[in-house]
Amino acid sequence: MIDALDIDLAPVVAEQPFPVLFATVSGAHLYGFPSRDSDVDLRGVHLLPAADLVGLREPEETRSGMWDRDGVEMDLVTHDLRKFVRLMLRRNGYVLEQLLSPLAVHTTDAHRELAALAPGVLTGHHAHHYRGFANTQWRLFEKTGELKPLLYTFRVLLTGIHLMHSAEVQPHLPTLLGEVDAAPDYLPELIAAKAEREHGDAGVDHARVRADVERLHGVLDEARAASALPDAPTACDALHDFVVRTRLES
Template sequence: MQKEILKTLNQIEAQHNVKILYACESGSRAWGFPSPDSDYDVRYLYIRPVEAYLKLFPERDVIEGPIDEIKDFVGWDLQKALKLLMKGNAPLIEWVRSPIVYKDNPWLRENLIKLFNEQSDFNTLYRGYFGLAKNNFKAYLTGESVKPKKYLHVLRSVLACEWIKQKKTIPPVLFKEVYEGLLVPGTPFYSEFQELLKIKAEEKERTTGDHFVAVDKFINEFFSESKGPLLSSKEPVNVDEYDKFFLECLRREN
C-alpha cells in the first residue's frame, strides 16, 4: 500500500504542478483503532511555485481526490495550513504528528509545531477539539441507534480537551496514549469504553447498535461543565511570524 500511495502522490504533483512537502495517514489508522474495513485517509501539505501566489486569481488551496473504496487523498496548500494553524486547527496538528508518515519532512513538522506553541493562543486547540466533539455528538449520537465508530470520534475529542486542560500540552495522536493517561480502570464508563474499542476493532465501519448509558453520561457531563476561560480567552496571534515562516518555505522549496 505504501508504494501505491507514493505513486499517487507523485501523480498529484505532476497533475497539479505542486510540490508535496509532507504526507501522512489521518483518521482511525493514525489514531490506533482501525476497523477491519477502514480505508486509508491520506493527508498532505503542498506548496506551489512562487508565481502562483502572485496571480490575480489564485488556484484553489485544496486538492481533493482521487478517492476510491480503499484510499482517500486530500491536500492543503501550505498557505491555507498556516492560516488554520493560527486558529488551532486540531486535524492539522494531528497530521504533522501522525505516527504513520508516507512522505516525511522533519524540518517542516518540527517548525510548524514550534510556530504554534510559540506564536498562537494554546486555548484555540481546546476550542478546536471542543467544536469537533460537539458537532459529531449532534450529528451522530442523538438518534435511537448509534455507530461505535462515532462514539469513539466524540470521545477522542472530549478526552483531548481533558488532556489539554489537565496537562497543558498537545494531546498524543494515538488514542491509547490519551485514554491511558486520563481514565481510571474499573469504572462503569471504562468498562463500556473498552467494549466500544473491541467492537470497533472487530466489526465493520457501518455497524450500529444501542446507546452506551455510562458513555452517554460521561459525554453529557463534559458538555455541562463550565469551561468559560478555555472557550472565551483569545490571546493575539503573531501573524508576522507566520508570514516569515511561509516566505522561508517558499525560499527553501523554489
C-alpha cells in the same frame, strides 16, 4: 486492517503537480480504532509557486485524490502551505493532529520545521474546537446510534482535556485512556468492537453514555479554566517568516 506506515506514497507524490511537504495518516488509524475495512485518510501540505499567489487567477489551494491499493480505498487531501498555516492559527486542532501525526508516509525538512512551530499556536481556545467537534459527533450518534460517531465523541473530548492539561496534541484514543483519569472504563470494549466493523449499532446504554459525555464536557470546562495555555498564538511572526522563506526557496 493495514499497517498505515507500510504505504508507499512515492508514486503518488511524484504525480503531484506541486511539491508535497508532507503526508500523514489521519482518521481512524491515527485515532487508534481502525476497522478491518477502514479507508486510509492521508492529509498533508503542498506548495504552490509564488506566481500562483500574486496573479489575478484564484489558486487551487486544496487538492484531493483517491485510489485503491489491494482493495483498500485511500484518499489524499493536501492544502497549500499558506492555507494550512492559516488553519493552524485558527485554533484548529484537526490540522495540528495531521501535522503532528506519528504516521508519516512522506516528510521533508520543511515538515519537521513546521511541526516544531506547532506548540506556538496552541491556546486555551482549542477547547472550543474540540467541544464543537464533540457536539457534532454526538448529534450524529443520537441520530444513528452507530458506534463510530460515539467513539469520535469520546476521542475528541479526551483529546481536548489532555491538551488543556499537558499542552500536547494526542489524538490516539487508547493512549488517552491511560492519560485522562476521567475516561469511561468501557471504552476499550467499544474500541475492540469498532475493530470488527466500520458501521453498526453501538449497542450501549444511551442514558449511561449521555451522562458520561455530559460529565466530560464539564471536565473539559474545568481543564480549560485551569489551563496554562495562552489566549492567543505566540508563533505568528515565526510562521509568517517560515511560509515566505519556504515559498521563495522552492
